[in-house]
Amino acid sequence: MASASLTIRSKTEVLPSRVRVRQRSAQRAEPSISFQVLGALEAWVGPRKVEIGGPRQRIVLAMLLLAPDRVVSIDQLVEAVWNGRPPTTCRTQIAICVASLRKAFRAAGYTGELIDTSAPGYLLRSAGHHIDSMEFAAGVDSAQTLARHGDVGAATDRLGQALALWRGPVLTDMSSAVLETEAELLDHRRLTAYEQYATLQLQLGRHREVISELTALVRDRPLWEQARAALMLAHYRSGHRSEALALFRQAQRVFREEIGLEPGSVLQDLHTAILQEASDLMPPTDMTGSLSTHAALPQLPLGAVEFIGREGDVQSLDALLRRAREGMSSVGLVVGRPGIGKTALVLHWAHRAAHAFPDGQLYVDFERTGTPDAPAALLRALGMSDTEIPRNYQDRLKEFHRQIGQLRVLVVLDGVPDDSIAHDFVPKAGRCCVLMTSRRVLATPAQVRLSLQELTPADSVTLLGSLVDDGRAEEDTAAAHRIASLCDHLPLALSAAAARLVAKPHWRFPHLLTRLGDRRHRLEELSTGAPVLRQVLDSVYRTLSPAAAGLYARLGLINGECIAVWEAQALLDVGPMAAQRLLEELVDATLLEVADTGPDGWFRYRLPTLHALHAEETAHTEVAAPVRKAACDRVLAASSAHVKCPADSRAIPALRMVD
Known part of the structure; x- marks a missing residue:
């Protein structure tokens, strides 16, 4: 049988020529x-x-x-x-x-x-x-990486390339409240990037190169203190002392006319230093663009889009600036209840004070980073690679303190969980400043200690009007004041209320007031779309000891305007000392406030309204119905032997959620 020769051709070879041409065309890459x-x-x-x-x-x-x-x-x-x-x-x-x-x-x-x-x-x-916009974000990230590794010249060039992508105001041809908000955020990122760019240019001694750009920026945004301070410094270093002082006098006039205030300490201190011809105002001698010590690009995240009030707190933090000018290390501590605005305050101050820390500004959020990784995150920001970073926590801490040495850096530690962790990061020597926030009352020694309070009613309404910037707040100021009160004058809750109104342009303030007036749904209204308020309270609740968590939930069963020790006793069926110890644990966790001292000599406490609403929710989800009823029965039985505080004339406390 004769063998057959079989030739196999590819599918392409047997296709007609017109089809082959069409297929090659389809395989060409789409244009970008x-x-x-x-x-x-x-x-x-x-x-x-x-x-x-x-x-x-x-x-x-x-x-x-x-x-x-x-x-x-x-x-x-x-x-x-x-x-x-x-x-x-x-x-x-x-x-x-x-x-x-x-x-x-x-x-x-x-x-x-x-x-x-x-x-x-x-x-x-x-x-x-x-x-x-993606290329801009990538360019800023790349510049930060370069600066962390000491290549300040390349970092500056990369930031310049990123900023050159901006062609003008963003999305101005579109009538959309949502896009207006997004455009404001983008512009804020541009300003922050330019602030970093100017800082690096000044580090490199390129003060003459930034004068024209900073002049235009100050002309457009005369109230932006950081840009004006950078321009004053650039003029001073260029030998234009009179121009630098004239910029300060102009700031005094503009600030008085526009907001009725004097310029902040950033400009005040720089003005004083220029008058005194302070030696530390001149640029470093190494102009190679590669620093011999670590020079960290500012690592601070963006501050609040709208920062209202807190003038006294900002001035208190300025004591840290004075120590920085004297070459001393310092520690600042800001504590306060969840949502009070601790992070907003320290970031606002840190951006204002950045010029006083020319070797960099570092930031760590303990809740996101985690305590074991916090020293490693700081070491990366200082330019160390992962292979260079020690493996265990204590060695990382030692290396962190060695690295900052005599550097003039600002280290912001956000959400420090307890005293032991705070102690780990307190500077042992040198010239750095460590500024901490915590939701707990800490005993850590600090040159400045702030216990942050709620905004004033006037500042609360001003914040609402700034965030809902369309005149609705001015239409009904009484409703705006009432909304601020229902938000406990907490910046986080006020921002959540404003977000509801921005997302619903057809709502007016009285409409939101009606919705917030129903206490059963108030927390839900303030968590819709951005449930951070409930999440923040949940996260603090989870840090409590089991006994304190049990008391917190049960406090949601009674009128929390004035809580006596005997009520806590009855809720948990414990002795007075045990009850007060748990109440004080809640005070330390900033979930409870001390109201006054009762006639029996025991402290009395107050559960803020939004915390009380959260406690009610927690009681429903964490405490069984029979346990809730037994707790309320004990309070009623004990009430006959006690009198409530003068703020509540009822002898028997109001009970909630008795099933």
């Missing part, structure tokens, strides 16, 4: 798209500009670009497009907008999948494309 957000919104497919379409399409595209590779829900898009007043056909119209965008990109020459439908909304795929 360049999206420009940092200015007027534009998109380009290669050299072709995309005709994005009308206002709605532009808003939808902007929302997707601000969250690349993440699903943006239809509800979010509806809110952004119609500002809380959507038509009944809004979801259909959003689908039409997305279809129009896909068509526009196809018309410009891009036929790939760019915008995916992904429940509960849409997602823009960024792979292979250029988005200038």
